[in-house]
Every structure is written in C-alpha cells, then in structure tokens.
Amino acid sequence: MFSPLTALLLLAIISTVTSTANSCLPSELKALQAIKASLREPNDGIFNSWTGTDCCHNWLGVSCDENTRRVADINLRAGTLYTTFEKARKPGYMTGQISPEICKLTKLSSITITDWNGISGEIPKCISSLSFLRIIDLAGNRFSGNIPSDIGKLRHLNRLSIADNVITGGIPRSLTNLTSLTHLDIRNNRISGYIPMGFGRLQYLGRALLSGNQLHGPIPGSISRIKRLSDLDLSRNQLSGPIPESLGLMSVLGTLKLDTNKLSGMIPKSLFGSGISDLNLSHNLLEGNIPDAFGGRSYFTSLDISYNNLKGPIPKSISSAAYIGYMDLSHNHLCGPIPKVLDHLDASSFEVNDCLCGKPLEACKKK
Ligand SMILES: *[C@@H]1O[C@H](CO)[C@@H](O)[C@H](O)[C@H]1NC(C)=O
Ligand SMILES: *[C@@H]1O[C@H](CO)[C@@H](O)[C@H](O)[C@H]1NC(C)=O
DSSP: OOOHHHHHHHHHHHHHHHHHHTSOOHHHHHHHHHHHHTEEOTTTOGGGGOOSSOTTSSOTTEEEOTTTOOEEEEEEETTTSGGGSTTOOSOOOEEEOOOGGGGGOTTOOEEEEESOEEEOSBOOGGGGGOTTOOEEEOOSSOOBSOOOTTGGGOTTOOEEEOOSSOOOSBOOGGGGGOTTOOEEEOOSSOOEEOOOGGGGGOTTOSEEEOOSSEEEEOOOGGGGGOTTOOEEEOOSSEEEEOOOGGGGGOSSOOEEEOOSSEEEEOOOGGGGGSSOOEEEOOSSEEEEEOOSOOOTTOEESEEEOOSSEEEEOOOGGGGGOSEESOEEOOSSEEEEEOOGGGTTSOGGGTOSSSEEESTTSOOOOOO
16 A cells, blocks of 8 residues: 555646646747737637646637647637627727747647737738648738738648738739649738739639739739639729730639729620629720620629720620620710610619610610
C-alpha cells in the first residue's frame, strides 16, 4: 500500500500530466491571447470563453486539428455565435485590430472574421506566410491598407474575401499565382490600378467579384480562359476600352456585370448567343447598333443595356430569343418600332430614346 504522501505525490503527477494534455501549444495559446487583447466585443461575450489553457476546448470560434491539437480554424462571424449567449441579442459589433501574432498559428487553415463592422487596421502582412491557409474571409469590417503584396505565396488558398472594407492600393500581381482560388470577392473597397493581365491564370475561379472599386484600364482578355467562371462582376469601377468578344464564348459564364464603367466600342455579338442569362452593361459609353444576334440560345432573366450611346432599331432577331424576362434599353438613342415580344415590359424600359414607338409606348406614326 502507498503511504498517503506517495498517493498525494502520484495525484499531483497525474494532474500535471492531464493538464498538460489539455493545454494547447504554449506559443499558440499566447498568440490567441494576443488576438483577444487587441479586439473588443462588448455584446456577445465571445472572449469570455477564451480562458484557461486549453484553447482547443470550448473557445468560441477556435477549433483545432483533433490529432495534432494545433489551431486550425478561427471562425468569428457576427450574428452566428451569440446563440450560446442567450442574453445578448444585439447586432454583432467588434472593434480593435487583428494582432500580427495570428501569424504564429502556423497550421491555420481558415481565418473567418466577418461582418463586425468595426474591426480596423491593416490585414497583417505576415498572413502570407501561413502556408496552410485555405480560407481568408474578412468581409464586412473596416480593414484598411493594402492587400499583402506576396499573397500569391498561399498556394492552397481557395477563398479570398475582403469585401466591404476600406482596402486601398492595387491588386498585387502575385495574386495571379493563387491557382487554387475558387472564390475571389474584393467588392466595395477602394482598390485601384489595373486588373492584372495574368488574371486568366486563376483557372479554378468560379466567382470573381471586383465591383465597387476604383479599377481602371482594360478588361484583360485572359479572363475568358477561366473555364469554370460562372459569375463575373466588374461593375462600378472605371474600366475602359472594349468588352472582349471572348467573354461571350465562355462555357459556364451565367452572370456578367460590367455596369457603371467607361467601357466603349460596340456590344460584342457573342454576348447574346452565350450562356449568359444576367447581363448588365448599363452606364457605359457603348455605341453602335444593338447586334442583331439573338437566337434560340438567348435566354435572359435580365438584360440591362440602358444609359449608353446605342443607336438604330431594336434588332428583329430579338423575336427569336428563347426568353427575355426583363430588359432595359432606356437612355440611349434607339429609334423604331418595339417588337411585339417586348410589349409586356414597362414603358420605363424604353424611355429617353430618340424615337422608339409602339406598345408600351405610343403607337408608331404611319408614314
Ligand atoms: C509566382 O510564382 C512563381 C513561382 O513560384 C514565382 O517565380 C513568381 O515570382 C511569382 N509571381 C509573382 C508576381 O509573385
Ligand atoms: C444595372 O446596373 C445599374 C447601375 O449599376 C443599376 O442601377 C441597375 O439596377 C442594374 N440593373 C439590373 C437589372 O439589376
């Protein structure tokens, strides 16, 4: 039999062993504590759960790899965490900054810190050294500064979203090295400069959402080499030059938004016989006739070419389109009769043109 003293000693040893087993890597614990210290979240009490030494257990928004017990995901989305804290029903709000200590979590696979409205400061530059990252989602905050210029080092990155922040500077050229990227969303920032010529290297991209920035220069033709791209939104920038004809030859492109730019030249024929069903080219400097290129493959839930300098008649071939749910041709210089297939549309779809006539506008004058 053990003496009481030995028993106590044994107990002490066992509890030390178990508490070490239930603690995360000290450097990761320290990094998380630094992250907590640089953020403030008054409503939900998220950081009240960040206590003790086992950051892998019951720390809201932190999860670890089961085998290695290394921190793998940080997932703090406003509005989704408070259910465990029934007392707080206020909208999510978090202020402060993301500590660069986050880069000591070297096995991180995802960082999702979204919709807190108040988190500011720069995206830590060192983030591009986290080589296991698959997801960066920082949308809906007040992040400023530039996209880290060597972001292209993140070879496994699938998803990059920094939408709805106040990010400035250009799209780094290295971004075209993110060849695993499937989802890019940089909407509504203050990003300027050109879309990199090599954008088409992002072969796995399904959605490219770049609207609401200050991008200028041409639309790189290389975009049309992205075979899986289904949704391209470049609207509300200052892009100029022609619309590449090749955009209409992309196999799965369904949504194309180029509205509110300075695009000029003619509307490429190819766009009307493509798989694009949601097309917005409004508020540009497009000129010439509307191409007479509608056909059985033209299927539009929405087609908006308003606010351009288009002239001539509404093409006859529009009668052979498979479907036109909504169309806006207003604020151009079009002239001539409105084809019957469009007479279900509102008069506002045709207003402010040179001399369109017929239902839903006034009847055409017989010559
Ligand atoms: C892209 O990656 C290649 C190969 O690693 C590298 O040589 C090149 O400098 C990178 N491009 C940019 C713009 O970072
Ligand atoms: C097309 O874009 C313009 C300008 O950005 C916008 O006002 C309009 O609502 C859009 N059209 C459709 C059908 O969504």
